[in-house]
Amino acid sequence: MTTRNAGVLMHPTSLPGRYGIGDLGDELIAFLDWARTAGMQIWQLLPLNPPGYGNSPYGCHSSYAGNPLVISPDRLVRDGLLPDEALSGIPKFPDDRVDFDRVVEFKNDLLRQSWEHFSKHAREDHRYAQRRFEEDNKWLDDWAAYAALKKRHNEARWTEWPRAVAMREPAALSATKRELAAEISYHKYIQFLFFRQWAAIREAADAREIEILGDVPIYVAGDSADVWANRDLFQLDENGEPTVVAGVPPDYFSETGQRWGNPLYRWDVMRERRYRWWISRFRAALRFADIVRIDHFRGFSAYWEIPAS
Secondary structure (H helix, E strand, C coil): CCCCCCEEECCHHHCCCCCCCCCCCHHHHHHHHHHHHCCCCEEECCCCCCECHHHCCCCECCCCCCCHHHCCHHHHHHCCCCCHHHHCCCCCCCCCCCCHHHHHHHHHHHHHHHHHHHHHHCCHHHHHHHHHHHHHCCHHHHHHHHHHHHHHCCCCCHHHCCHHHHCCCHHHHHHHHHHCHHHHHHHHHHHHHHHHHHHHHHHHHHHCCCEEEEEEECCCCCCCHHHHCCHHHECECCCCCECEEEEECCCCCCCCCEEEEEECECHHHHHHCCCHHHHHHHHHHCCCCCEEEEECHHHHCCCEEEECC
């Protein structure tokens, strides 16, 4: 940005709609139309990754994957990726808040129906696009395996899985991936749907000359595919638990300080590897946004360390 611009902060989940949560459908296009008419040049949003504990966008299970809950059912039907009858009998959701428990159950059922429909009736152009998506996004392997294992183990943290899988012992991990092949394929498909719809939203924003401003939290969640697949980049013990965690000291906003709980990085290892992990993460962030805000940038030069115990 080289000029002063006006913008608006609006996370897609806040949009109105009949599916219990805002999504990447017509309401978002209407929002972009409004923003353009109002003279906005910037649309700021929170991280759009799969939320973890507390449904917070700042505690996500992956910094690469997209949030399945914001996939638009209406777009799926229009694209031939979900049968019309799947949208009959939609339950009544609250108008003033997101009831995440009910939304998760409802959306997951729709997405499973989409996967079943795709498996049996997909058009050849859709199959080709999905194959290309999987070939071009190598992070999918770790994410889909992590998501499938979370489901197998009733959403338990990866440190609570059987040790051989938690520690990614090659033989155990290969055997588990074979056992969970169908579930892994499903989670890769869901990411194909998300990024297909997100690409359409980015194109719509660009056509209206609106730039998207996204967030990159400096820390990732301990229970995430990011940490599970890159344990040696974080300060963890032999069981994968953090030895120290992130937070901030007492200040104007909090007399006692804050304990965020995220695992801290091993910057010496990051440096040895020429920061490839960070470069990859920023490239992933730029799939979600035109401009990236680092929350918080100062953490690259100085950070607060709290004993995990």
